[in-house]
Amino acid sequence: MRLISLSTTLRTSQYWSRLVGIRWQFIIAILVFWAATVWLKNEYGQDDSNLWLVMQLFLQLVKWTLVGIVALSLLSVLATWAYFIWAVKNKSVSLQVKFGDGQKAEAGLVPLHVQVLGFVLRPLLGTVRAQLLLSGNRLSDVIVLDGSVRQPRQLWRAGIRGGGTSLLHDRGVYDVEKVLFSFCDMLGLVALPYRVAYTQQLYTLPLPQKEQRIRSNPNATEEQKHRIEIPKRIEGEHVNYKEFETGDNIQRIVWKIYAKSGQLVVRIPEIKDPYASHLYFYASFYNGLSSEMGAFERELLNVYKDQVRNLWESLKKNDYEIRMPLDQEIPRLSGVSEKKNELFQITASNWQQQLVPSQFIVFNKAAFVCFSSLTPVAEIESCIKKLPDWLPVVVVKLSEAIPSPFQFSVKDVFFKPEETPADKLKQPWLFSSLRKELVKNEKEIGDLLKRRGNSWLTTRIEFEK
Secondary structure, three states, rough: OOOOOHHHHHHHHHHHOOOOOOOOOHHHHHHHHHHHHHHHHHHHHOOOOOHHHHHHHHHHHHHHHHHHHHHHHHHHHHHHHHHHHHHOOOOEEEEEEOOOOOOOEOOOOEEEEEEEEEEOOOOEEEEEEEEEOOOOOOOOOEEEEEEEEOOOOOOOOOOEEEEEEEEEEOOEEEEEEEEEEEEEOOOOOOOEEEEEEEEEEEEEEOOOOOOOOOOOOHHHHHOOOOOEEEEEOOOOOHEEEEEEEOOOOOHEEOHHHHHHHHHOOOOOOEEEEEEEEEEEEEEEOOOOOOOOHHHHHHHHHHHHHHHHHHHHHHHHHOEEEEEEEOOOOOOOOOOOOOOOHHHHHHHHOEEEEEEEEHHHHOOOOEEEEEEEOOOHHHHHHHHHHOOOOOOOOEOOOOOOOOOOOOOOOOOOHHHHOOHHHHHHHHHHOOOOOOOOHHHHHHHHHHHHHHHOOOOOEEEOOOOOO
């Protein structure tokens, strides 16, 4: 089993069910009411006793009472829904949405706030709810607009608002296409939808790992060849002296030396070298074992991005500028600078099959190289033959990225573990053909790296500080 097509089908059906407006509770209520009426007629319909006549009168009273309540509920939601559509088309209401910080957020529970300014009516004892319609038939979590926006010294509210969080598990770019408003009646039988155009792009960052530092040096051939924007300090220059000359700053005179020798000397001003070495970090997103992009591949990509971010932030602690070449074209995001935005580049990357690592890595520049275990062992072997032995190579082991359903710890007896979207993949992943290919490939990679120093095949990247 390579794909979980059922999850895609459920996501698509959930998306379109939100646009229907009639909930399953409404259909079940009608069926139950109809079945109860048929059963009573079959059991007591021929009975002319006084008891049945009283019961029939009581049932008629209950029936019309329920019909009246349902009609009132439906008319209330229909009227407020129609008025909202009219207000939107006449531009008498305005929409404000804050998703994350407006541009990015950490993957997981992302803050979401929706506000509608203008005269908006809620259904009688009902609710107005909002969801973001994302690209790929995806939906954000539901936000109930149960708050009121009020202006000082005004009796009527100026709008409605609501806030909460939405789970964005995948690390990547999310395109908001529209906002779906649902007007729900007090009985929860219908949810009349209306979509309002709204566009926004949000990217969710890979999750940060434990802070650490990785010792790495740039390739020697890169030294003193590339000019950098922010010059770096050169150690030891502010302890050198020279004789005082006309034009030197008298504040730099070293009076202690003058008191001992009678010679005027000044400190050489601390200068900054406009040249410095660059540390090239190559992280390959090549996937040579799977050409699909199903639920398994997305989860493996999430885990790999977390580890790549961990490596990148650890390498930043060295005194070198980090450069991270890309093995794919990254879509531009409005408001995001193209320079020095490696976190966005990591976030927006996907598995690719076009550029193999041996063609992507510039071997005379590389200072640190990272692969995923989706890279065939033959390709990794081809690369490490061209890399010097001192250069660190990390292969992220992905066969254990989705935990086993039989994994158990003692604390699970006392504390219920937090549920994640990846939990649904545990059992299918155990019997997946992709997992079997990964395990076989990782065994061969492990045997290969044993013959080379400074190389790791690891599930979680950890280094000494």
